[in-house]
Amino acid sequence: MSLNNILDQPLTSWMKDPGPDNDIVLSSRIRLARNIGVIPFPNRATEEQLNQVVETVKNSVGDLTKETGTAFMFLDLDKISPLERFVLVEKHLISPVHAQEAKYRGLLTGADGVVSIMVNEEDHLRAQVILPGLQLEEAWQVANSVDDILEAKMDFAFSERQGYLTSCPTNVGSGLRASVMLHLPALVITNQIGRVLSAISQLGLAVRGLYGEGSEAIGNIYQISNQMTLGFAEREIVENLQSVAGQIVEQERLARDYLFKNNNEQLADRVFRAYGILSCARIVSSQEAMRLLSDVRLGVDLGIIQEIDPKIFNELLVKTRPNFLQKIAHRDLDAMGRDMMRAEIIRQTIKRQT
């Protein structure tokens, strides 16, 4: 695996491999926050101390490769361009915050993109596991074993009372953030999404958009995660979210069923209009793309459109992002240039199918 591979391939494992309830649950993600002993957290550490963290983490590359059977590599964020860093954000390998400051910042990642570890983001280590479909339990097991491998070489900051110590008190304890990414078009069309989301927030869960904190829900994609990290066992957090996600999936299925049975003609019209625009349009904004792709995907999931492989949606989700477009184009593009490029890529991808 090379750097180019990580950057150029739009698809990581969670986007192309099948998973349970994959028609609604795009991915399941587990993130663990860890810090090393008494080294100050990144916001307070000197450059020397940040470098010390980087060197310590590099020591684990071999162990991770050996014990997981997947090739791991360390990527120095300072050695790639800002554009490339934002491509990593669009691929969900690093966070937007992590892309901004590059010096002594790194990414430790496996070849398949299932495991990625941000080095010196808000905490020294942020290990993330993403799997396709609803597989939180499985993702937690992978994260847990990765954590064990890392812990073999590092003394993590830990207290008996507060658990794993993190820079922000909202992560302390288990350091665990579990989340699922859900495509909920039918709940939105039937105006039920508000009811569902407010129920979710009463269960101690947070709802966000596609790119995490502060991002809005575009393309009917919602990310749901646990808010509290202290006072619960990891298993409890994971099981709680898994069961809530399962119930939302049921609700979405019911809503899809209802639409299909009672509003078939309107639904088909909506889906084919979106399909029509995407297969012919010459200028498509990011917002429009997300909205129309959501409609087409709903049509594919319900069998209204049959000639398209549902996999292309996850691919297009990444490929049509502003930074990735410029990476493909090998040049800077202005807003109009990006919208033209986006339209072209969508047309090509859809045509490839038919």
Place this chain on the structure above:
Amino acid sequence: MLCDDCKKRPAVVHLTKMVNNEKYEKNLCEQCAKETGEAQIAFQPKYSIHNLLAGLLNFEPGTGAALTKNQGVMPVCDNCGMSYTEFSRSGRLGCAMCYTHFSQQLEPLLRRVQGGTQHAGKVPGRTGGTLMLKNKIQQLRQDLQKYVSNEEFEKAALVRDEIKQLEKDLNEKGGE
């Protein structure tokens, strides 16, 4: 409605303040609100969880501000040099030792933003001490109760014996 301050531009920020149990209301335009600093929160372009936390820290009676007034000195972490004032501004701690140095102030905060104040999850082998054993015993006690209430007494007896054995291990380790 026009802005209370400049009386020219339309008011878009509506503030309600409680000072000494008296309610003040003010309606400002965007510009005046920015100038008086009244609406910082509303206009921060990237309002994040940290700002929210910092807000909690600053306005919580009996912890942050009030407590330090009584002491006269702001606590400072002697490992990383982070002061409590800085933490309450940024919402981020500076190092693991901050949790010890600011424990008095953090405890009420954690009670508010978290599900509890006692860690109940995974314990690292290297730095976890005897906690792994303690947690295991805790977990087994819960199982025991479940079995007893389900009247599965055979299973309950097994769990009880296991707890006894672990408690023995714990005492031995503690005595080392």
